[in-house]
Amino acid sequence: KAGVTQTPRYLIKTRGQQVTLSCSPISGHRSVSWYQQTPGQGLQFLFEYFSETQRNKGNFPGRFSGRQFSNSRSEMNVSTLELGDSALYLCASSFPTTGFETQYFGPGTRLLVL
Amino acid sequence: AQKITQTQPGMFVQEKEAVTLDCTYDTSDPSYGLFWYKQPSSGEMIFLIYQGSYDQQNATEGRYSLNFQKARKSANLVISASQLGDSAMYFCAMRETGANSKLTFGKGITLSVRP
Numbered sequence: 001k002a003g004v005t006q007t008p009r010y011l012i013k014t015r016g017q018q019v020t021l022s023c024s025p026i027s028g029h030r031s032v033s034w035y036q037q038t039p040g041q042g043l044q045f046l047f048e049y050f051s052e053t054q055r056n057k058g059n060f061p062g063r064f065s066g067r068q069f070s071n072s073r074s075e076m077n078v079s080t081l082e083l084g085d086s087a088l089y090l091c092a093s094s095f096p097t098t099g100f101e102t103q104y105f106g107p108g109t110r111l112l113v114l
Numbered sequence: 115a116q117k118i119t120q121t122q123p124g125m126f127v128q129e130k131e132a133v134t135l136d137c138t139y140d141t142s143d144p145s146y147g148l149f150w151y152k153q154p155s156s157g158e159m160i161f162l163i164y165q166g167s168y169d170q171q172n173a174t175e176g177r178y179s180l181n182f183q184k185a186r187k188s189a190n191l192v193i194s195a196s197q198l199g200d201s202a203m204y205f206c207a208m209r210e211t212g213a214n215s216k217l218t219f220g221k222g223i224t225l226s227v228r229p
Contacts, residue, residue: 033217043205043219056216088157092217099166100147100209103217105159 002027004093004106012112018079021109025072025093031055032074033103034066037088046089049074050096078111086113117141118206118220125225127196134181135191135223137206146210148189149217150180153203162204165189193225201227 005024013019025032034046045058049068066076072093078085090108094101119138127133139148150162165173165180173180181190193200203222209215 042221045216045218048216056214058216090157090159092159100164102149102161102164104161105151107156107158110157 004091004104006089006091006106006109008109009107010110010112012114013081014114015081015083017081018077019081019111020075020077021089021091021111023074023076023091023093023106025074025091026095026104029093029095029104030072031094031096031101032068032072033092033094034074034076035090035092036060037090037108038086043090046076081113083113086111117218118208120206120220120223122223125223127193127225127227129198129227129229130195132192132194133196133225135193135204135206135225137189137191137220139187139189139206139208141187141208141210143210143212146208148180148182149207149209150178150189150191151205151207151219152200153205153222155202159205163191196227198227198229201225 007022031050033048035043037043047066048056052068063079068074088108092103092105094103117140146167148165152160163173163175163178163180165182172182177194179192205222206220207217209217
């Protein structure tokens, strides 16, 4: 079974631009979560989608948004990029269970904002 | 308040030896899940092992085992017979119940395996 895929893998943008990152979950997984990882702040939760609905949201400004499509693929968008948005963005997918779902991560997208 | 604490500095272990990576957590929720992930320099987070708060036995997955001490709120990862490929960052994470539950990560521990 193919793992979580993220595109693009690397991205360079300039301040003020916007960016869209894509995540394709493992086949059959319906939940997709997004995380931002920086050396200073560590891993921070952005949002989680389940069946096209945002199920949970982290403490990030409104410039960060996401969506999920009917095939469970997800995109996240960052508008008006700031230098501090430079980070590794990780996407994770999980299969609904009655207990705690194990999240499986993609390889990440490295975003550099100049 | 910090929910997951990983305070060890960079850890070093000799190849083929065992190593324990510490993790303590804080929650008032009686039901929660604990996870360990490995992150090599490539960046991808690799799931290693899961322990539920109501699980009677400590979780094991191949060379990985979890030393779960519920009363002390600790969930230490034990890697037996270390390999050079085990060199990576290791993250402990927890998820509680509730509609707003999310996976919360510790700051991670760097493990270096020496040949």
